[in-house]
Amino acid sequence: MKRFWAWGALIIGLLYFILPLIGMTNFSLKMRRGVYSFDAYAKVLADTRFQETFTYSVTLALLTILVGVFLVVPTAYWVRLKLPFLRPYVEFVTLLPLVIPAIVVVFGYIRLYNTSSWLPLTGTALGTDVLLVAGYTMLALPYMYRAVDTGLRTIDVTTLTEAAQSLGAGWFTIITRIILPNVLVAVLSGAFLTFAIVIGEFTMAALLNRPAFGPYMQVLGANRAYEPAALAVIAFAITWGCLGLIQLVSRFQKSAQRPV
Template identity: 75%
Template sequence: MRTQRIWSIIALLFGLLYFALPLIGTLEFSLRARRGVYSLDAYRSVLSDPQFRETFGYSIVMAIFTILVGALIVVPTAYWVRLKLPRLRPVVEFVTLLPLVIPPIVIVFGYIRLYNTSSFLPLTGSIMGTNVLLLLGYTTLALPYMYRAVDTGLRTLDVATLTEAAQSLGAGWTTILARLILPNVLIAVLSGAFITFAIVIGEFVLASLLNRPAFGPYMQLVGANKAYEPAALAVIAFSITWICMGLIQLVTRFSKHTKAKR
């Protein structure tokens, strides 16, 4: 047992060094914009850039809409599959895994091919239509994570009993979903939402090929033309991702603490 513990500590230290050293190096480099001293000049340059605020704000708005659309699609689907179609669950799980297998560049070229200005539904011919395509693309990329988070939350519920009890009191399907199922899986939805937010903030391929002012293409543009600002952006993007992961942990712990009290 002692030997296993030592090897576990060594593996943990190796993992920390493997992930921490590049981050420390990136942070240290981002602080060297002023010769001879450490400074926050690169961060000031990035944060004062109007394009940074525009692209970051755009990605936040798209992330919010992606979370809403994903939740509206996934929660009823996962609930209905668990309640009425348990035999189709492997098929649904396979379908939700496809975005992990199909590269985003294939998805976006399919969008451009099907919805260009010469097609029956020319979504790429307008800003609103292109935004809708980008929203659908983001929802597709986040589908595996959102579905598994909600499905895991539904596993803790006796869906059939809750549904029968609600129907016996005269509740319809909309009421059951909105006032019974959603509140009980809200923590799971939030977990999927934070991962979705991180995906949207860092995504490059869809936004770049659809020519939308998102944060991912902006990071690539800065990386191609400047030296210290890309490192600052990398630190900011990584911090946002870890904040999202930390919020998932806090939400999970709060959920467990609340259930323990009950």
């Protein structure tokens, strides 16, 4: 009886999650009347706006990953090594972006860094891009920090550092040659997740008025019928790809850690 209910619930759950995916896929293939075709995809992929915004978002995602890694890895390492009493506070700060809505943060950016302020970042395209990357870094911070901190927990930071120091290594060498390789899988997991978050992000990009993929999708959605569904399928595939890569690298680590 218990099994029956469990299975029943599972099937309803599966339907709930699969039907929208079938729905969007189905819709995306129906552009040509009466037959299934890839017309919507062809149309989307050929759109120069798509190519521009997609390239822009990928670039920003990569920059965000870079900034995030260089911000989070040394900090998490340093806190674990030298300032362990600060750990709960730093953790609290990294969780704040989950609590403060992104739309509030970006509103703050617009008011704080406008053209008449002390740091007029929104005055130029480049400045706005810097602001957007900073905002994305904040959005990804909870995930990135947790991934890296969990990765650091599995290695003995203090012993590794002291061993490296006793061999004459400096801080730069320690972080780039000892710590980073050891938490590489954690960093990669955080990076892929960051990529998945940034690539389709809408709110910050729209309000900062940058030509990103998220706003492009939204505009297309308001004006077209079949292309948005094709975009949704593409976006879903990207998300799935990022999460799949996370699985892949963590499996790789497991096999690498197996005793020889």
